[in-house]
Amino acid sequence: DPVAPTGPTTVASSLSLRASDTTPTTSQRVALSGVLSIAGRSETGQKVSVFLRPAGTSTWSLGGTVTVGSTGAWSWSRTFTRTTTVQVRYFGSASLDAKPATSSTLTVRPSVAVSARTTTVGGTGDTTFRLGSTVRVPVATVAAPTGAKASLQRKSGTSWVTIASKALSGGKATFQWKPSKRATYTLRVVVSGSSTVATGYSRLLGLSVS
Numbered sequence: 001d002p003v004a005p006t007g008p009t010t011v012a013s014s015l016s017l018r019a020s021d022t023t024p025t026t027s028q029r030v031a032l033s034g035v036l037s038i039a040g041r042s043e044t045g046q047k048v049s050v051f052l053r054p055a056g057t058s059t060w061s062l063g064g065t066v067t068v069g070s071t072g073a074w075s076w077s078r079t080f081t082r083t084t085t086v087q088v089r090y091f092g093s094a095s096l097d098a099k100p101a102t103s104s105t106l107t108v109r110p111s112v113a114v115s116a117r118t119t120t121v122g123g124t125g126d127t128t129f130r131l132g133s134t135v136r137v138p139v140a141t142v143a144a145p146t147g148a149k150a151s152l153q154r155k156s157g158t159s160w161v162t163i164a165s166k167a168l169s170g171g172k173a174t175f176q177w178k179p180s181k182r183a184t185y186t187l188r189v190v191v192s193g194s195s196t197v198a199t200g201y202s203r204l205l206g207l208s209v210s
Contacts, residue, residue: 013036013037013038013090013092014036014037014099015034015035015036015048015088015090016035016101017034017087017088017101017103017104018032018033019031019032019086020032020033022104022106023106023107023109024079024106024109026081026108026111027142029077029078030077030079030106031075031076032075032076032086032088034073034074034101035068035071035073036048036068036072036090044069044072046067047067047068047090048066048068048074048088048089049062049065049090050064050076051063052086053085053087054196055195055196056195060087063078064076064078081143082143082197083107083108083197084108085104085105085106086103087101087103088101089101107198109198109199110142110144110145110148110193110197110200111141111143112139112140112141112144112150112189112190112191112200113140113141113202114138114139114187114202114203114205116129116137117137117138118133118135118136126207127206128208128210129179129207129209129210130209130210131182132178134176134177135177135178135179135207136174136175137174137187137189138173139175139189139202140171141168141172141191143171143197145193145194145196145197147167148194149165149166149191149192150165150167150168150173150189150191151163151164151192153188153189153190154186155186155187155188163175163187164177175189179207182210184206184207184208185207185208185209186205186207187207189201
């Protein structure tokens with residue numbers, strides 16, 4: 001990986017990097033943070049730069065520059081639409097050692113929102129259904145890959161069984177499912193990934209059919 005250039009240096013430095021979540025969804029803001037320490041002490045007023053390398057690219061781009069606080073702490077946040085490798089760099093000066101932080105890869109997943117309804121529009125979702133009724137499950141994703149497929153699944157023991165699959169259109173899809181017996185079901189929707197985003201999973205839907 002490219003690193004910050006080094007020159008004549010006399011004072012050693014260290015720079016840490018931590019991500020609030022390394023497997024975020026595309027709608028989730030990720031907080032990056034760390035501490036810059038020079039010769040074992042915090043250094044107020046120094047600047048660190050956040051560089052990004054999204055999946056599918058070979059070059060780094062500057063995401064932003066932040067000034068460290070009185071304790072040497074720094075922080076920066078944003079959302080990501082694809083898997084991205086992050087590196088924070090301190091470029092130092094003629095008398096202060098330059099230092100790149102260890103890179104961290106954020107494996108990004110499409111955001112998948114679902115609900116279960118007895119009608120196609122309105123309402124906040126249902127959890128109880130009559131046997132013989134149709135359960136409609138609308139799906140809305142954020143930054144799902146082109147050509148992604150959504151699959152409606154139900155839990156069976158410790159495994160997941162696919163009920164139906166279909167291609168997303170405009171990031172959306174709607175499933176219709178008629179349960180065959182009275183029972184309590186747990187459903188989820190899985191959205192296929194690509195070379196730039198990981199597979200996405202919805203929250204679990206708990207349904208009771210009586």
